[in-house]
Amino acid sequence: MIILAIPLIPVLVSLVALLTPRLQVIRLASTLGGLTALILTMRVAQMVSRHIALTVWPHWIGVDGLSSLILVLQGFVAMTATLYSWGYMKQVAAPHPRREQQFYVNLNLFLASLFMVPIFLQPALTWVAVELTTVLSVFLVGFENTPKALEAAWKYAVITIMGATIAVLGIFLLLWGLSTLHVTIQTWATLKNAAPEMPVALLKLAFVFIFIGFGTKVGIVPMHTWLPDAHSQAPSSVCALLSGIEVSTILYVIMRLWPVFEQIPGDFAQNWALVFGLISVGTAAFLMVQVRDFKRLFAFSTVEQMGILLVALGLGPAGHYAMLYQLLTHAITKSLAFYSAGAVFLATSTLDIASIKGLIRISPLAGFSLLFSGLAIAGAPPFAVFLSEFSIFRASLTSRHILVLALLLAFLTLAFIGILRHLNHMIFGKPTHPRITLPRSVTLALFISWLPVLVFGVYLPASVHHLLALTMLALRR
Amino acid sequence: MDQLMGIHHILVDVNGLVGALFLLSAVVLMTARQAQSVLRLFVRQSILLAISAFVLGWLHHSAELMIVGFITIIAKAILIPQLLTRTLGPDIRSRRELEFIVNTPVSLLIALGITVLSYFFVAPLLMGSGQDILVNLPVGLDVLLIGVYTLAVRREAVPQMLAMMAIDNGAFFAGIAITTSSAIIELAAGLEGVMVVLVAAILTRTLAQHMGTTEVGALTHLKEGESE
Known part of the structure; x- marks a missing residue:
């Protein structure tokens, strides 16, 4: 039951935001909603660690290790994002209280759709939730209503919805494979079990559609063109959600089907993941050198990180643990990077790299946070991403992908x-x-986000390690 | 019994004809210049999808497919055009695209190439499958890919949005033949299609208000390596 409460809470918060015009109440409700969601997701993860899987409604709704990992990460970013929005949106949307109210309605509905993705046990329902995440976040991307934001929102909507529609054909093909084998229950588990009996041609075609379709929303090159636009134009708390956790949530769907596709002979799926992963990392790295806008810099870093995750997935079983570790460290670090970028925007009102200098004196907190979150996401020690990237290097050595x-x-x-x-x-x-001080909630959200980035860089608690190990079960054939 | 078999054969033929018209509608949609005629074509294409769902539902005694047909009619042939007409004023709907990025004969050639390619892709799957899958799977994939192409070359907001929905039609045209469980997805997709169009229509209206144009092909502010 607790699982159902997770997406329900943001729905309730958005109702509150819709019904009362009092912004202080809405901000409080939204922050409390984020906090409650985090507590509930952590409770679910704890229960999963003990029982391996939880089922609410057999063949429909339930979670296992992988989905609970995604849920906890979503809960964490949702909590910090709602807290961060309090002070950030107050400044950004200052003269338009009505727009701020609209923002909270949209934000919480988007959170609800995100929480829905990992709890469904059927690919068809998960697809519906993925579509919802796009539809409900379009107005968040275009929130600023500037020509650039509207352009970003349009590209985001058109390209990612097209991707999802391509993916649905892949899902239909897999369901066809099930029905020819007379399997009537259409869950992730039955697909995994039936995959060896399915024709290879069908699996290949389904893989291509699903990889390209969902890959579009993950931001894999060459389908990434919308990502830097959308992930840089939205308000910073939304960027943190989009880049920190939404892309990983969509990648989760590909990971769910990975044991099915790994059974295609000749390492078909693994090779696709390696090739597209490396192309994504390379393209993003070159573009990161040329950017002029510091939020786009972090958006391209997301393309790069998704590429790294795909490479780890393509390394086969050796890379699975490292991949999940990287998924975790990316979510916490990238959301932090966008919060820092948002703080810089509050301090300078510009996104243009060339027109900012001496940030450390304009706002020491924003300056330090941007510098170190940049170092952290780039993979410098002693931050969390360093350890996870290092384990991917080690995995590629042990699997002999020199x-x-x-x-x-x-x-x-x-x-x-x-x-x-x-x-x-x-x-x-x-x-x-001129020198400024940041709003209190922004400062607090930054401090909270820094905690796991620092801690996981030097020490991985036993409970987290246990959860990651459980998560690997979902990736195994 | 003979009579039943006769009806069965006729229905299979009807489905084949519907498949041909469905493909034709995608090609015409690709080349139509006026937003209003693209909308009309989209409605006809959706009705063809619904007819195919009804025919297959009758052939396979599947209530789910009948539901898919009804949802398609309500969402795509009634609600979406209504929403578009209401949200966008007449001036946006009557906009014409005078210059295509790719001219019509070349586009037709590309569509032909896509058609051959999609048969090539699904050919290994078609062996031993029924008459309906033989029509719906390749045609659905073909319409999906032609839709992707149309989306890429269109410069106006409304035709781009409708091309996006035509891709959806293609996926479901294939889907109804290969799985009966598409009802739940179609129900959701129908609702979401309406939401998508509403979102896109509001976005188009905002674009028109803020930039004075709905030519989305001209949206090229966001890119690397150039100063503002």
């Missing part, structure tokens, strides 16, 4: 240089803007 390792190292170094070059320009030098 070329993959070499390319990955080269691209990551390039991305590292790209990030540092831009941040260096922004942070040091003579300040271009």
Whole structure:
């Protein structure tokens, strides 16, 4: 029952936001909703660690290790994002209280759709939830109503909905495979069990549709064109949700079907993942050197990170643990990076890298946070991403993918240089803007987000390790 | 018994004819210049999808497919055009695309290529399958891919949005033949299709208000390596 409460809470909050015009009440309700969602998702994860899987409604709704990992990450980013929005939106939407109210209605509905993706046991229902995440976040992307934001929202809607429609044909093909084998229950588990009996041609075609379709929403190159636009134009708390957790949530769907596709002979699926993963990492790394907008810098870093995750998936069983670890560290670090970027925007009112200098004196907190979150997402020690990227390198060595390792190292170094070059320009030098103090909720959200990034960089608690190990069960054939 | 077999044969033929018209509608939709005529074509295409669902539902005694047919009619042939007409004023609907990115003969050639390609893709799956799958699967995939192409070359907001919905029609045209469980997805997709069109229509209206144009092909502000 507790599982059903998770998506229900944001729905209730959005109702509150719809019914009362009092912004202080709405902000409080939204923040409390985020906190409750985090507590509930952690409780679910704890229960899953003990019982391996929880079922609410057999063949319809339930969670296992993988879905509970995604839920906890969603809960964490939802909590920090709602808290961050309190002070951030107050400043950004200051003269338009009505728009701020609309923002909270939209934000919470979007959160509800995100929470729905991992709890369904049927691919068809999960697809519906994925479609909902797009439909409900379009107005969040276009919130600013500037020509650029509207352009981003339009591209986001058109390209990702097209992707989801391509993916649905893949799901139909898999269901066809089930029905020819006279399997009437259409869940992830039955698909996994029936896959060896299905014709290879059918699995291949279904894989291509699902990989391209959902891959569009994950931001895999060359279907990534909408991502830097959408993930940079939205308000920062929404960017944190989109980049930190939404893309991983969609990748979750591909991961769910991975044991099915891994059974295609000749490492078909693995090779696709390796090739498209490396192309994504490489393209993003080159573009990160050229960007002029610091939110786009982090958006391209998301494309890069999704590429790394795909490469780890393509390494086969050796890469599974490292991949899940990377999924975790990316979610916590990328949301932090966008909160820092938002703080910089509050301090300077611009996204243009060239017109900011001396950030460390304009707002020491925003400056330090941006510098270190940039270092953290680039994979510098002693932050969390360093350890997870290192375990991916190790996995590629043990699975003897030396070329993959070499390319990955080269691209990551390039991305590292790209990030540092831009941040260096922004942070040091003579300040271009007057000194300001950040809103309290923004400061608090930054501190909370820093905690796991620092802790997981030096130490992985036994409970988290246990959850990751459980998660691997879902990826196994 | 003979009579029943006769009806069965006729229905299979009807489905084949519907498949041909469905494909034709996708090709015409690709080349139509006026937003209003694209909308009309989309409605006809959706009705063809519904007819195919009814025919297959009758052939396989499947109530689910009948439901798919009804949902398609209500969502795509009634609600979506209504919503578009209400949200967008007459001036936006009557906009014409005078210049295509790719000219019509080349587009037709590409559509032909896509058709051959989609038969090639599904050919290994068609062996031993029924008459209905033989029509619906390749035609559905073909319409889906032609829809993707149309989406890529259209520059106006409304035709782009309708191309997006035509892709959806293609996926479901294939879906109704290969799985009867498409009802639950179609129910959701029908509702979401309405939501998508509403969202896209509001976005189009906002675009028109803020930028004075709905030519989405001209939206190229966001890119790398160029100064503002």
